[in-house]
Structure formats: structure tokens, C-alpha cells
Amino acid sequence: MLPARRTLARVLSRLLLAGLFAWAGWRLAIVARDAYDYHGGRFFDETxxxxxxxxxxERSLRRRPADPRACRTHLRLGRIYARRFERCLEARRHFESAAREFPDDKVCALEARTEIINCPDFFPLERGRAWxxxxxxxxxxxxxxxxEGxxxxxxxxxxxxxxxxGNKRISVFRKQYVKKDWAVWELDAGRETAVLRYPFRAGNSWSVARGQKETLSYSIxxxxxxxxxxxxxFxxxxxxxxxxxxxxxxxxxxxxxxxxxxxxxxxxAPGVESPNTELITYR
Incomplete structure (x- = not known):
């Protein structure tokens, strides 16, 4: 009986080792695949x-949605969709994920909240633009x-x-703006007014207090x-x-x-909407 037991033990040991090696190989394959998707995706983007x-x-995010690098991956994907493909629906999905789902990565979330204002960009501020x-x-x-921007x-x-x-210039003034925290802000004497706020959908509304007696209410x-x-x-x-x-x-x-x-x-006014000013030329 002893030789038979020894033989069985050797067989079981070999099966166990084979299983461990197979499991380890499977895990290594998964790690390699995840590394390829993440690093390969970055490489393809940069080239x-x-x-x-x-x-x-996208595969990297599906497999590891809580990875510490996931916020940056969402941000990278959002920028590709926005800047390279001009597909704002997909871009906003990734920007919103980066902005809302990773509160510990404050820098990444801040960048995402800024990027989302620009897709589409209803308030261009680039230098050289003119209206x-x-x-x-x-x-x-x-x-x-x-x-002029x-x-x-x-x-x-x-x-x-x-x-x-007419042909007489009667005034020149400058206004400073910043895009942050889901909105376009107009800066005036240290006071910030949100002139546009995300999401850019009908029904969105917000208010801005200007002193004790004045409030500006906005609605899309x-x-x-x-x-x-x-x-x-347009x-x-x-x-x-x-x-x-x-x-x-x-x-x-x-x-x-x-x-x-x-x-x-x-x-x-109630029941009335009268034209006032309109765009004549732009670049």
C-alpha cells in the first residue's frame, strides 16, 4: 500500500504544481494584457x-475601473474624443467620470471640469479670435x-x-474670463459671475448675487x-x-x-422677443 500511496501523493503534487503554474501563467497573461492596453493606449495616443x-x-477602463490611473485615462480619452474626433457626447462621458468619480485626484478632477466646458465650446477665448x-x-x-481675444x-x-x-469709437473696455468648476466666469473687480454653466441643456438654471439688492438669474x-x-x-x-x-x-x-x-x-418681455444685436463677422 505504501508505494501506491507514494505514487498517488506524487501525482497529486504534480497536479497541484501544474495548477499553480497554470494559474500563475493566467494571472501573468492578464497583467500583461492590462499593461498592454494601458501603456499601448498611451503610446498610440502620443504617436x-x-x-x-x-x-x-477603453478596455483598460472596463477591466480596471478603480485603478489609480483611471482618472487620467478618462481624461486622456475625453481629450481624444473632443480634440481629435470632435465627438463631444463620448468626450463628456469621460470628462464627467473623471470629474465626479475620483474625488481624491483633485488635479485630474479639476482639469476634467475645465475640459468639459469646451466640448462643445460655446464661449471661445483663444487669442486672435475676433467678433x-x-x-x-x-x-x-x-x-x-x-x-478681440x-x-x-x-x-x-x-x-x-x-x-x-457710427464710425466713432466711443469706448474701449476689457473683460477677463476663466473656465473652471463647470462654468465660464466673468471677472470684474474681484467678483466672479457665471455667465454659462454646464450642463448646456434646456432647464439648467443658476443665480448670481451682485450686492445686497441685485441678483442675476440665468436659465437655458x-x-x-x-x-x-x-x-x-448657426x-x-x-x-x-x-x-x-x-x-x-x-x-x-x-x-x-x-x-x-x-x-x-x-x-x-411677456409675450414679446425683440431683436437687439447680432453677429456680423467673426474669425
């Missing part, structure tokens, strides 16, 4: 092969506003506004509007209502086009 980068990085607005009634002959000494984007009455009234102006016809626009608490019976509508910015402004 401009975005069509191969996306599926590799010319005019009163709708005269097509800009009576009143004209020329806006600049950069401050501190490196912050700002817009220089030159207001003309529509999110897929066609707008016709002297500069052309699709996919959002319509934003601004209501000043001091003037309850009238309000302002601003229309923003993706990739262009504000294209039209109207004045509203």
Missing part, C-alpha cells in the same frame, strides 16, 4: 494613432461692437471690447436652436435668459453657437 488608442484605453456685432435694425451701421500679463484670457456709434431655455444672423446661420445653439431682479418685467436672451460664441442678443 497620433488615435483610432488604436481609444479601444485600448463684430451690430444692431439688428441697421445691420451695424448705427452701433457696432468689435471684440487677448491674453493678460498673467496669462489669463480676456476680451477687448470696442464700441462704435433651449439647447438646439437654429439662429440666422448677418454672419450666417445650428445647435443654446438660448440663455438673463433676468435682473431689479427689472422683473423684462429680460435678455443670449444665443451661443458651438465653436463661435455669442451670435445674437434679444430683449424679452
Amino acid at each position: 497620433g494613432r488615435y483610432g488604436r488608442a481609444v479601444p485600448a484605453l 463684430v456685432y451690430g444692431d439688428t435694425a441697421s445691420g451695424g451701421r448705427n452701433m457696432r461692437l468689435e471684440v 487677448l491674453v493678460s500679463k498673467e496669462g489669463q484670457p480676456l476680451l477687448q471690447n470696442s464700441l462704435f456709434a 431655455e433651449a439647447d438646439d436652436v437654429e439662429v440666422k444672423t448677418k454672419a450666417g446661420t 445650428f445647435g445653439c443654446i438660448k440663455v435668459r438673463e433676468l435682473d431682479s431689479r427689472v422683473r418685467r423684462a429680460w435678455k436672451y443670449d444665443y451661443y453657437a458651438p465653436g463661435v460664441g455669442r451670435v445674437k442678443t434679444t430683449v424679452g
